[in-house]
Amino acid sequence: MFNLIFKRRYAMAHRLLSGWSEKCAIPHGHNEVVIATLQATVPMPLDGGANMVMPFERAKRIWHRWIDECVDHSLHLAADDPLLDWFAEHEPQRLARMLITPGDPTTEVLAACMMSKLNAFLVADGGHLTCAEITIEETWTNAVCFTGDPAAVLPVMARRAWWTRPDDSINDWHRAVAPRGGTEA
C-alpha cells in the first residue's frame, strides 16, 4: 500500500470557550500545517509504465485550493460562540469566513472535519483515493493526528454538515442569514 502525503500551511484564528485554559478563550492565531495521507481505494500494482496513482495531482489541487481560498485566514468558532451573533449583527458579509464546529474548535475536531471534507472531495472526484490520516501541526511542538472514520467522532447534524459536502463551505450557519439589504437565497 502506498501512502501519498501532502502538506499545506495556512493561518487561522480561534478561541476555545469551554476548555481549561483562560488564555485560549481569547481569540488568537496559529500558523498551522495540515498533512494529508491518501491511499488508493482499490490498491493496484504499479503498471510498469507510469508507475503512479494517477488522480493524486488532481486531488492535491482541489484540496489545496480549498485550504488556500477557504481555510486560510478563517476564524474558527464554536457554533454557540456569541461572537457569531456579533458578526451576524455587524459584519454579516464575513460570516462565510467563519469555520464553525460543533463545540470548541480544537485541533482534534478540526482534524476530523478536515478528513471528512477531503473524503467528500475525493468521492466527488471519482472515489479513486481516500484519506487515511490527517495530521494538523498547530505549533512547532503540538500536533494532532487523526485516523479512522470522522463520522464516528463527529456529531450527526440535522442537515448535511459542511464537512460532508464537496463544496467551498466552512460552515452551515451563514446560509441562514440574509445579507444586509438583500433577501435570503
Ligand SMILES: [Zn+2]
Ligand atoms: Zn489556539
